[in-house]
Amino acid sequence: MIKSTIKSFVNRLFNSPASDTKKTKARVYHQEQHGIDRRLVSRNAIKVCEVLNQKGFQAFIVGGAVRDLILGLEPKDFDVATNATPEAVRACFRRARIIGRRFQLVHVVFGPEIIETSTFRANSNGQNKTDEHGRILNDNVFGTQEEDAARRDFTLNALYYDPLTEQVIDYHNGLSDLRKHLVRIIGDPETRYREDPVRMLRAVRFAAKLNGTIEPHTKEPIKQLAELISNVPDSRLFDETLKLMTCGNALACLKQLREEGLHEGTLPLLDVVLKQPGGQKFVELTLDRTDHRVRLGKSVSPSFLYAALLWRLVDVYWKRNIAQKEPPMQALIHAADQVLEDQVHKLAIQRRHTTDMREIWFMQPRFERPVPRQIWKMTEQPRFRAACDFLQLRAASGEFDSVQAQWWMDLADTDAAGKTQMIEELAQKQKGMPATSANTARKRRKRRSPARKKAALPQQDIS
Structure with a gap:
């Protein structure tokens, strides 16, 4: 009796679809149909699939990695889905740890790369714990691959790639939607958004990243449910x-967020910033340059991004404090304190980022009145280059002299000898000495060789 009960439970856990899930026939696409280049797939992700397969489990690369591979892009990270439980996955690898409470998964570690491995999930049938708004607080009901596909958010994310057979398994016509650049939710949109409000933000991000559209039925409830983001x-x-601001199409993202009212939960300061003089231009410049860096495959610093988004508020308070007779540097410190006090909690900015933001802001007044003997110390500060990039933004928006901003950028880009020359020329210029005289004076100060020093010494009289 007990043995029969256990067998029934195991079959229900891994082999039977949830009672409210219709049987879906999967489409299987081969390499010539989906076009994934296996050379773009992480060797470590393939290793995880190989090991689990050898242990008798199913394992597939899933989610954003498959989406990017089909589009011919190289994914930033790789996730794996399997029918092995978290404990079974951990037992297969020497360096693996189980993480998460709401959604338990395994991090398999290969040096600097982490392959996030999850067990196929099933619909909860009311077993999951939710809050009063319907947001799922615990999601560890395991199931089959078909059930796992049904509870993923969008069709273009419900694709499973087997790197061993090079097949893509598609339960919800996701490959077709992906090629049409169409973001379509799986299931009832309102229910799915209540389960996880972040899905509304993801819908906007995917549409912007793909330069595509949100399917009308998927888009319809977003404005009504936007407040759930809080x-x-x-x-x-x-x-x-x-992720929204570093998707490579951040400006389109923010415009869509404002249209849907989602920015109130993610960037509540956006309306305030855009109302400031020059606020819209500064934000657009920031996001345009961020998009450019992303498209070139360069990293984007969260500290720099938030320092730029908050700068117009800081600048307003800084000028107001100066008008109230505060010394400029003290006025800037007080302005930064006030803005961060108001916004850090709302934006969930970590302390390490606020420290970097302060360094970038506090260096700005020093660019305006450079003191040659202090410039070397400035160049040695960790955020000097970021502060120079920030100064370029200010110059592009018309609040700082572009020629002077370029001088600082040239200083940041040159080597030690070049820095020495530029700083010395600046010092002579401030003294009113022509550049040619400055070069002559600098050459005269060069250390003489030991032989010349010896020749220059007076002969000692030993008679």
Whole structure:
């Protein structure tokens, strides 16, 4: 009896679809149909699939990695889905750890790369714990691959790639939607957004990243449910907001967020910033340059990004404090304190980022009145280059002299000898000495060789 009960439970856990899930026939695409270049796939992700397969489990690369591979892009990270439980996955690898409470998964570690491995999930049938708004608080009901596909958010994310057979398995016509650049949710949109409000932000991000559209049925409830974003934990909201601004099409993202009213939960300061003089131009310049860096495959610093988004507020308070007779540097410190006090909690910015933001801001007044003997110390500060990039933004928006901003950027880009020459020429210029005289004076100060020093010494009289 007990043995029969256990067998029934195991079959229900891994082999039977949830009672409210219709049987879906999967489409299987071969390499010549999906076009994935296996050379773009992480060797470590393939290794995880190989090991689990050898242990008798199914394992597939899933999610954003498959989406990017089909589009011919090289994914930033790789996730694996399997029918092995988290404990079974951990037992297969020497360096693996189980993480998460709401959604338990395994991090398999290969040096600097982490392959996030999850067990196929099933619909909860009411077993999951939710809050009063319907957001799922615990999601560890395991199931089959078909059930796992049904509970993923969008069709273009419900694709499973087997790197061993090079097949793509598609339960929800996701490959077709992906090629049409269409973002379509799986299931009832309102229910799915209530389960996880972040899905509304993801819909906007995917549409912007793909230069595509959100399917009308998927888009319809977003404005009505936008306020649910406030129920998302701060740390998760910070991560998702950062992804929005570094997706390579951030400006389109923010415009869409404002149209849907989602910016109130992610970037509540946006309306305030855009109302400031020059605020819209500064934000657009920031996001345009961020998009350019992303498209070139360069990294984007969260500290720099948030320092730029908050700068117009800081600048307003800084000028107001100066008008109230505060010394300029003290006025800037007080302005930064006030803005960060108001916005850090709302934006869930971590302390390490606010420290970097302050360094970038506090270096700006020093660019305006450069003191040659202090410039070397400035160049040695960790955020000097970021502060120079920030100065370029200010110059592009018309609030700083572009020629002077370029001098600082040239200083940041040159080597030690070049820095010495530029600083000495600046010092002579401030003294009113022509550049040619400055060069002559600098040559005269060069250390003489020991032989010349010896020749220059007076002969000692030993008679």
